[in-house]
Amino acid sequence: MRLTNLRRSTPFRLALSFALLFILTVVATGGIMYHLLRNGLNAQLDTALNDTFQVISSTYAPDDIEDLVTTLDSYANLKPADDGVYSLIDASGKKLAGNFKAPILPEGVFTVTSADLGLKGSTVYRLQGAKLGQNTLVVGRSFAQMDSMLRTVLVSLIWAAVLAVLAAVGGGIFLASRAQKRLDGVARTMLEVSNGQLESRIPLRNADDDLDHVFKQINDALVRLAGLVEGMRQVSADIAHELKTPLNRLRLTLEEARQAHGEQDDVARFLDEAHDECDQINATFEALLRISQIEAGARRLSFSLVGLGELLDLVEDVYTDVAQDNRQRLIVEPCRETYINGDRELLVQMVVNLVENAIAHCPPDTVINVSLRRDGPIAVITVADTGPGIPAPERDKVFRRLYRLDKSRTRPGSGLGLSLVKAIADLHGARIEIEDNSPGVKISVQLPAL
Ligand SMILES: Nc1ncnc2c1ncn2[C@@H]1O[C@H](COP(=O)(O)OP(=O)(O)OP(=O)(O)O)[C@@H](O)[C@H]1O
Numbered sequence: 001m002r003l004t005n006l007r008r009s010t011p012f013r014l015a016l017s018f019a020l021l022f023i024l025t026v027v028a029t030g031g032i033m034y035h036l037l038r039n040g041l042n043a044q045l046d047t048a049l050n051d052t053f054q055v056i057s058s059t060y061a062p063d064d065i066e067d068l069v070t071t072l073d074s075y076a077n078l079k080p081a082d083d084g085v086y087s088l089i090d091a092s093g094k095k096l097a098g099n100f101k102a103p104i105l106p107e108g109v110f111t112v113t114s115a116d117l118g119l120k121g122s123t124v125y126r127l128q129g130a131k132l133g134q135n136t137l138v139v140g141r142s143f144a145q146m147d148s149m150l151r152t153v154l155v156s157l158i159w160a161a162v163l164a165v166l167a168a169v170g171g172g173i174f175l176a177s178r179a180q181k182r183l184d185g186v187a188r189t190m191l192e193v194s195n196g197q198l199e200s201r202i203p204l205r206n207a208d209d210d211l212d213h214v215f216k217q218i219n220d221a222l223v224r225l226a227g228l229v230e231g232m233r234q235v236s237a238d239i240a241h242e243l244k245t246p247l248n249r250l251r252l253t254l255e256e257a258r259q260a261h262g263e264q265d266d267v268a269r270f271l272d273e274a275h276d277e278c279d280q281i282n283a284t285f286e287a288l289l290r291i292s293q294i295e296a297g298a299r300r301l302s303f304s305l306v307g308l309g310e311l312l313d314l315v316e317d318v319y320t321d322v323a324q325d326n327r328q329r330l331i332v333e334p335c336r337e338t339y340i341n342g343d344r345e346l347l348v349q350m351v352v353n354l355v356e357n358a359i360a361h362c363p364p365d366t367v368i369n370v371s372l373r374r375d376g377p378i379a380v381i382t383v384a385d386t387g388p389g390i391p392a393p394e395r396d397k398v399f400r401r402l403y404r405l406d407k408s409r410t411r412p413g414s415g416l417g418l419s420l421v422k423a424i425a426d427l428h429g430a431r432i433e434i435e436d437n438s439p440g441v442k443i444s445v446q447l448p449a450l
């Protein structure tokens with residue numbers, strides 16, 4: 001799947017939203033965990049500091065500070081200076097014991113840096129100080145151990161978040177592409193059906209899940225639709241087929257009557273008209289049968305390489321004079337040869353029908369322009385005229401069988417020319433567009449090129 005398609009895919013968007021939600025949850029949970037842990041460790045540090053302070057200060061006696069000095073010194077020598085700091089100063093600020101000389105601080109608990117204490121390094125300390133008689137006892141604990149523990153926790157959380165992001169995005173893409181594959185199957189089938197391949201069905205996974213259930217219902221509907229269309233096709237083909245023989249007999253009878261009658265009177269004229277009508281009905285049935293035959297798709301088997309430029313040249317050779325006789329001008333624009341895989345005879349018929357329509361339905365002085373261009377993988381044949389045009393609401397209807405605009409009903413024709421064009425286009429997997437040529441109509445057929 002290409003990236004642009006991926007961004008437009010609903011399963012991918014859903015997966016991405018869930019992945020984002022998952023990532024946010026992991027980050028928020030990690031943040032809360034880190035915050036709680038830090039508060040807990042801070043409280044623990046304060047408790048430990050207070051315990052140590054109480055133990056040391058309990059060795060103080062108002063008239064004898066020897067025990068206190070010994071205890072403090074033994075604590076000071078026990079711990080490395082960046083972890084625990086101890087100091088006993090007298091009223092003049094002179095250090096009596098400990099591993100640093102405390103500045104004169106108010107009583108209580110504080111957070112200070114090693115610079116505040118005149119120590120080297122960049123350690124942060126929690127200090128507790130209190131007056132013991134005339135002297136001040138200060139006990140401190142560094143945050144170093146707690147910081148290193150928090151750093152380890154933070155690194156673990158970052159790793160967990162990175163893994164969660166990878167798992168969420170990777171899992172999301174995997175699940176989304178699986179769901180997208182199934183949707184692509186539906187889109188492909190619908191495209192094939194709309195291109196006339198009514199036998200196409202959505203592939204099922206037999207997973208007995210909700211999607212399979214819906215796809216099965218769509219497939220059942222397609223089976224019914226194909227049956228109906230096939231039935232209609234069959235009926236119109238059968239009628240045309242069944243009526244051909246009696247019609248031909250009627251035509252022959254009229255010809256015989258005409259010959260037997262001989263003279264040029266009203267009866268002879270009526271017989272001629274009835275004969276022409278028979279020809280028209282015959283042509284209509286021929287066209288109906290031809291459309292049914294093309295729609296059945298058997299001609300696809302005889303597809304070969306067809307040069308569309310050469311095909312347009314042929315139409316130009318035949319129809320330039322026909323247009324001129326009608327005082328119209330047919331222009332076939334010079335173009336680069338473009339090949340497609342198709343049925344040459346039917347493709348000629350398709351372009352001829354469009355050109356004949358322009359000639360038949362447009363007044364004198366109309367310019368009929370036929371062109372071929374290549375648009376990426378598509379070959380576009382356009383037939384445009386400067387005639388009366390086809391009103392927008394009628395543009396879809398003119399492809400229906402036997403449909404003609406009101407103003408054309410008095411002209412000869414059966415309203416099957418564009419139905420045949422549509423059947424041929426469908427057979428070749430082509431799209432047809434009718435646009436306004438202001439004035440006139442522009443019909444373009446977009447065929448898959450080689
Ligand atoms: N170039 C055009 N300009 C104006 N109207 C058009 C043009 N082409 C088709 N039409 C309209 O579309 C209708 C259907 O065209 P279609 O070719 O199917 O039938 P037809 O030309 O009337 O008969 P047939 O082609 O079977 O002899 C026409 O009757 C006409 O009203």
Ligand SMILES: [Mg+2]
Pocket residue numbers: 353356357413416417418
């Ligand atoms: Mg026509």
